[in-house]
Amino acid sequence: MVSSTVPPKAFIQQQNLAEQVADYLTQAIVKQHFLPGERLSEVQLSRDLGVSRAPVREAARLLESRGLLISKPRRGFFVRALNAVELEDVFDFRLCLERHAIHCLVGRYTPDAQRALKQQVEVLCEAAIGNDGTRRIEEDLQFHRLMLHYAGNERLLRAFNDLSHELRLCITLITKTHEAPDTIATSHFKLLDALDSGSPEACREAIDYHIGVARDSVVKGVGEIGVAY
Amino acid sequence: MVSSTVPPKAFIQQQNLAEQVADYLTQAIVKQHFLPGERLSEVQLSRDLGVSRAPVREAARLLESRGLLISKPRRGFFVRALNAVELEDVFDFRLCLERHAIHCLVGRYTPDAQRALKQQVEVLCEAAIGNDGTRRIEEDLQFHRLMLHYAGNERLLRAFNDLSHELRLCITLITKTHEAPDTIATSHFKLLDALDSGSPEACREAIDYHIGVARDSVVKGVGEIGVAY
DNA sequence: CGATTGCCGACTGTCGACAGTTTTACCACA
DNA sequence: TGTGGTAAAACTGTCGACAGTCGGCAATCG
Structure with missing residues (x-):
């Protein structure tokens, strides 16, 4: 050969x-x-x-x-039709996963991980500027997948992947409002900064803020979609 | 009729x-x-x-x-053959879920929940004394399911139920050692006490300890079961 | 004697069909 | 017009069958 x-x-x-x-x-x-x-x-x-x-x-x-x-x-x-309660549950579950992930990650934040995450944020920003809603969501999810990956627990990542389908559903369905590119950028850079700082408290705060924003923008978008099934 | x-x-x-x-x-x-x-x-x-x-x-x-x-x-x-790493992942994931759950629960610890959990611990102790390994595991799982349930996030409970199958597998496979009934009892009563205290820190400590014990007893049992698949 | 190629058996992925159940449409009757 | 019951239609759960694919084994070649 x-x-x-x-x-x-x-x-x-x-x-x-x-x-x-x-x-x-x-x-x-x-x-x-x-x-x-x-x-x-x-x-x-x-x-x-x-x-x-x-x-x-x-x-x-x-x-x-x-x-x-x-x-x-x-x-x-x-x-599946998500009502308001289930919507809350989805984001609460996401919080559960990502809090744990960033907590693990901060203790093993290798240069590799740092580089990969930084790069992904840049890709994400690019997508956000490009105004392609679908791609923005995918790159956003990919960033969080990377975080979960470098947290080092395969099981955690699997759970997030399962959840991500529901997440994508919520986001695509409800928020037609494209957030401003710089909002997205800063929101993710804050996570990177917190990780760089090496402080668990800062990380916790950053991830809570990050997911809180996402949750609010979705929950506010619609009080309830679909009812019975 | x-x-x-x-x-x-x-x-x-x-x-x-x-x-x-x-x-x-x-x-x-x-x-x-x-x-x-x-x-x-x-x-x-x-x-x-x-x-x-x-x-x-x-x-x-x-x-x-x-x-x-x-x-x-x-x-x-x-x-599925779990190696040592995956075993760690399972318990780490469980920690992720239960930390979040007890954190939520402590903020909404109704008398109903209190009563149900106390009762389940008693049932569990009974099973432990009865020396029926399978039933002990089931009642133990049921206690934690109840905790997750009263935490109020259906999605979280579903994740635990999925995990519980793997968990049951690990536990049944590895620990033939029946822990002493009083060990089990105190370990669970500590959780109840922490919840009664209303202190998130105490709860966190209690659940970390509780799962840590379970993890150790399993991990120590066998370094590795099964290899490739 | 070791490596490669072709063949064989076993098995998965996929298909169409049948049976029991649920839903819908319709009709008789009040 | 509204209601209750019956029959047809549609659908899911299950089945057996066929074809393509994979792993192993034997024959062949270097």
Whole structure:
């Protein structure tokens, strides 16, 4: 073999039908093509997507475990509708995860981690300036994923990833208001500063503030979306 | 209708085959009928249980989301094998959840909650004295579930329930040593005392101690169970 | 004798079909 | 017009079958 620049194989692996369906459904829900509380018919979906019901079921179960769908026995799947209380719960849970994460991270804040986070904030700022709402959200989530990652607990990261789907849902659904780029920037730079300071108290304060802002902007956006399911 | 003592219908609704299979698999894994790292064949299972592969697949996916199984594409499902690092992660994650929970709970510690927790500790002590290992674990988990419940965040409770399956796995697998009943009792009474005191610091200290003890007894039990999967 | 290639069995991913249940549409009747 | 009951339609839960893929084994080549 001569080729030394072969891309690392991740290229080929086409994903399952189930995963493709899951991606499609996630997109459709986030983009509100399916409304909160709406019922999803397995047969209809499988017809529309040109696959059998098996992958659809599997995808639906996956999204159920991620909190995007709810299944009622013998009734089918419904798009999750978050009420005000559940919205609070989501952000409270996020606070729980990130407080712990930043607490762990400050004790092991390597130059590597520092560099990666700084860079991601820059990418995020760029996205914010570019005024691309979807990308801004993704880069924002990615920053927090990085934080969780460098906190060093894989389990914690998994929990955040699960939550992030719900989070994306809340944010996309409710806040059409693009926050000003500099607001986003400063909010994240504060986190970096707190980490640099090495003070757990400062970190705690910074993350509380950070998530509080996000929560308020979402909660204020709508008192309640969707009702029953 | 005359019969006034009809059981509240939860009786009748036999759960899905999928759920039954999930319960069976969970039991089998916890009781080590399937060893960590072992591969589970869908066909074999469906033959053994007398059902088709569909419910088996569904159950396996559920257990995957709970962290009891791991799926490799086109290879099937494997019983999760926790190494030392992952074991630490599990207890660290538990600490994350329960710290937050007790922090929330102390601010809204109603007489109802107080009563329920006290009662559950008594039930737990009873189980501990009775020397029934399995029941002791279940009642212990139930106490913590109650704590999470009264903390008032449904999302938090769900996360704990997911984690509890892994937790049960660790505990059952590793600690054959039954802790002395009075150790268990005092450890839990300390939590109640801290809550009664109303001091967040005391609560934090109590929960850190409580989980630390559990973690040590598990980690010390075995440096590593299972290796690869 | 070691490494590579091709074949074989086993298994997963996917499919279409059937049965029981829930929902809906409709009609008789007050 | 409103109500109650019945029948049809639609859907989910479950099943067995088929095809593509993966791992292991044997035959082949260096």
